[in-house]
Amino acid sequence: MQTRQLGRQGLAVSAIGLGCMSMTFGYDTAISEADGIALIRRAFDLGVRFFDTAEAYGEANERLVGKAVAPFREQVVVATKFGFKNGIVAEGLDSRPERIRAVVDQSLSRLNTDYIDLLYQHRVDPAVPMEEVAGAVKNLIAEGKVKYFGLSEAGAESIRRAHAVQPVSALQSEYSLWWREPEAEIFPVLSELGIGFVPFSPLGKGFLTGAITAGSQISDGDFRKNLPRFQEDAMKQNAALLDVIDAVARRHGATKAQIALAWVLAQKPWIAPIPGTTKMHRLEENLAAADITLTAADLSELDEALRRIEIVGHRYTEASQKMVNR
Numbered sequence: 633m634q635t636r637q638l639g640r641q642g643l644a645v646s647a648i649g650l651g652c653m654s655m656t657f658g659y660d661t662a663i664s665e666a667d668g669i670a671l672i673r674r675a676f677d678l679g680v681r682f683f684d685t686a687e688a689y690g691e692a693n694e695r696l697v698g699k700a701v702a703p704f705r706e707q708v709v710v711a712t713k714f715g716f717k718n719g720i721v722a723e724g725l726d727s728r729p730e731r732i733r734a735v736v737d738q739s740l741s742r743l744n745t746d747y748i749d750l751l752y753q754h755r756v757d758p759a760v761p762m763e764e765v766a767g768a769v770k771n772l773i774a775e776g777k778v779k780y781f782g783l784s785e786a787g788a789e790s791i792r793r794a795h796a797v798q799p800v801s802a803l804q805s806e807y808s809l810w811w812r813e814p815e816a817e818i819f820p821v822l823s824e825l826g827i828g829f830v831p832f833s834p835l836g837k838g839f840l841t842g843a844i845t846a847g848s849q850i851s852d853g854d855f856r857k858n859l860p861r862f863q864e865d866a867m868k869q870n871a872a873l874l875d876v877i878d879a880v881a882r883r884h885g886a887t888k889a890q891i892a893l894a895w896v897l898a899q900k901p902w903i904a905p906i907p908g909t910t911k912m913h914r915l916e917e918n919l920a921a922a923d924i925t926l927t928a929a930d931l932s933e934l935d936e937a938l939r940r941i942e943i944v945g946h947r948y949t950e951a952s953q954k955m956v957n958r
Contacts, residue, residue: 633679633922636904638828639801643750643780645709647897647922649682650675650915651832651908652697657689660853661910665696671915672700676708678919684804684830684906686713687735688721688754691742698743705745711804711830712739713784715754725955727757729768736777752782752804756790756958766797773798782830785956788821800827805956807831807905809840809892809934810861810873810943819900827902834896834905835918839867841889842874858949866945876937880930886921889914893921895934 634647654661655668663671672683685697694712701708714735717723739748751772753765772778780801783794794800803822807814808831822829837856838844846867850857860866874888881891889907896905907918926934946953 633919635681636828636902638830638902638904639780639799640826641780641799641801643709643801643828645682645904646680647904648680648893648919649684649830649904649906650680651684651906652693653684653686653689654908654910655696656693658855660851663910665692665699667910668696669700671910671912672697673703674912675915675919676701676704678916679922680919681707682709682711682904682906684711684832686752686754687719687739688713688716690719694739694742698745702744709749710743710745711750711752711782712743712748713752713754714739715757725755725757725759727753727760727765729764732765732768733772736772740777747776748778750780750782750802751778752784752802753786754784755955756783756786758958762790762793763797766794770798787957788817790958791818791821791825791827795825795827800825802828802830804830804832804906806833806947807896808834808836809877809895809938810836810870811947812938822902829900829903831896831903831905834907835889835892837862839870840874840877840892841887842878845871859945859947860949861943861945861947863945869942869944872941873937873943876934876941880926880933883930884924886924887917889917890921890924891926893918894924894926895931897922898926898931
């Protein structure tokens with residue numbers, strides 16, 4: 633698999649990474665530690681060199697990633713995140729410098745490593761000046777505990793303020809064929825400052841694969857159940873996009889998931905998506921997208937469809953939306 637540069641500080645990652653959240657958190661798809669380790673190691677065998685976790689995904693998630701990558705730790709980039717009180721999203725935000733340091737020490741222990749490759753602020757904390765956050769990470773980088781600094785779901789002003797104190801290597805935010813908001817204000821800032829972009833949910837939390845439809849039963853343990861975009865009426869209307877993706881997929885002998893990922897990869901050379909999965913065959917399917925090159929005609933067809941089709945429903949609940957783009 634090809635590598636991509638994120639930022640100007642030397643961070644290189646595989647073109648497609650692996651988001652590890654769903655292995656233990658968020659969806660009703662948690663798998664055993666043994667299966668998670670096998671999945672991560674298979675990803676490594678297939679060329680993945682970029683693995684994403686977070687304090688907020690729970691202790692089990694960071695420990696799983698740490699155990700899985702132990703045999704090849706020096707060959708991969710491990711990203712984790714700080715930013716929530718006690719690591720619990722529902723308790724709100726906490727990016728005080730002393731909390732950042734405590735979380736990093738905790739993550740180093742859970743990951744069983746001497747350093748964190750990429751440390752993100754999970755969400756911008758309006759109670760703590762961005763300069764203090766970036767300064768705290770800068771000190772951790774000087775100490776060798778962290779290598780690179782990242783932000784997640786941050787707005788343009790926050791990105792600039794952080795970057796002025798400690799160069800930001802990557803911004804992680806949602807981005808896919810059905811959520812292109814970062815293109816308007818965020819992409820120009822990233823391009824100007826030389827910051828890489830790491831899209832999470834590049835498969836639309838499963839919708840763009842065609843695996844979840846208006847008729848699907850979403851369990852109470854799956855956070856998508858409460859998202860506006862996953863309500864039945866919204867999914868029915870948004871299904872028109874799947875027809876266009878499927879037409880392109882058939883031309884390439886590919887799946888909808890592969891086309892959705894190939895589209896993300898085609899947008900900028902400094903983008904490295906991190907689709908997540910708990911299934912080995914989906915992992916292999918997703919990673920094969922790195923070998924698909926969409927033509928200008930393919931991209932034009934998809935762009936035209938997105939201009940024509942109105943995507944219905946917000947991606948987040950109202951409460952969650954308040955914590956992004958700040």
